[in-house]
Amino acid sequence: MAGQRTVGSFLDHLTVERGASVNTVAGYRRDLSRYQEFLEARGVAELAAVTEADVAEFVVWLREGSQQHPGLAPSSVARALSAVKSLHRFAVDDGVHADNPATRVSPPRAGRRLPKALTLDQVQALLDSPEVSTPVGLRDAALLELLYGTGARITELVSLDVDDVTHLTHDPDAGLRLFGKGRKERIVPVGSYARAALDAWLVRGRPALIEGARATTPALLVNTRGARLSRQSAWAALRQHAERAGITTPIGPHTLRHSFATHLLDGGADVRVVQELLGHASVATTQLYTLVTVEHLREVFLTAHPRAR
Secondary structure, three states: OOOHHHHHHHHHHHHHOOOOOHHHHHHHHHHHHHHHHHHHHOOOOOHHHOOHHHHHHHHHHHHHOOOOOOOOOHHHHHHHHHHHHHHHHHHHHOOOOOOOOOOOOOOOOOOOOOOOOOOHHHHHHHHOOOOOOOHHHHHHHHHHHHHHHHOOOHHHHHOOEHHHOOHHHHOOOOOEEEEOHHHOEEEEOOOHHHHHHHHHHHHHHHHHHHOOOOOOOOEOOEOOOOOEOOHHHHHHHHHHHHHHOOOOOOOOOOHHHHHHHHHHHHOOOOHHHHHHHHOOOOHHHHOHHHHHHHHHHHHHHHHHOOOOO
């Protein structure tokens, strides 16, 4: 494939010199593999032969899709284009290119997509779904309560170790330290419901799942083999309990995070406080949730006021 050596060197550079996470490198590898596939289909055998038109056509190809690949959302196309630009920038530094053919290529404009939040009744049904008489049910109850109670990302929770939460048992006012994107650290409070679910998991659930495991793990959340729970398994558990709770609203990995933020703002929380709790670098990202609450207020007004229509 075109630029195979350069792509390999670039991915090594991301891992070793820039300290990119495993998930980040995997995303770059996936996007660049698709880029190489596209170039090969166009008869471009060398990375040095790539033109600005090739990159622009790649963007169109990603957006429109093909028989092998469905079309991607603007945000996904923008991510892939960013990977391509970084690759060519690296190739320039490596002497493969005289200049970067991707510099002037722009991603498609993305429409404003508002986060989806569950209602309070839906959240309650979801949190009530796990069967807490079983170890897996206790684990899932802790997972769901922490997701909704702290606004954490799934990745942040499954990376926690037991030592990261033991202080909460003797100091309820202490916060939970989370590491978000770019290893940015934040401290979030943990409410009584989440603490109770966490205690039940640590005392009655986790020991049962790690009993007989071949190797011990420091992981807070573990699977039925006693190993660290993966992000994919945690996401599958969330979907399973949403289905069990009868929730027909589309569910995503960040659904409880979105619900956490929306319900805080509905309750009168300051947007800057919510920004800190979510670990957003920019308040503009958090302000998307204020648009959701305004839309919710409008729906209530149209439904409830006799002269709204």
